[in-house]
Amino acid sequence: MVLRRLRDGFTDEVAARELGVPVRTYRRYVAEIMTLLGAESRFQAGVYAAALGMLSPPTH
Numbered sequence: 001m002v003l004r005r006l007r008d009g010f011t012d013e014v015a016a017r018e019l020g021v022p023v024r025t026y027r028r029y030v031a032e033i034m035t036l037l038g039a040e041s042r043f044q045a046g047v048y049a050a051a052l053g054m055l056s057p058p059t060h
């Protein structure tokens with residue numbers, strides 16, 4: 001899940017590799033999530049997602 005990787009601070013390259021998608025595709029996913037949440041930054045998207053209950057607590 002893209003939100004989980006954002007929360008955990010993965011770089012775009014590592015997150016894309018783990019999800020099996022090109023980096024450009026991953027970045028497009030991030031941009032779409034930010035737009036849907038009305039966020040102006042990745043950090044803000046994570047805060048909004050957590051506030052909406054879209055993220056479970058980290059497991060590490």
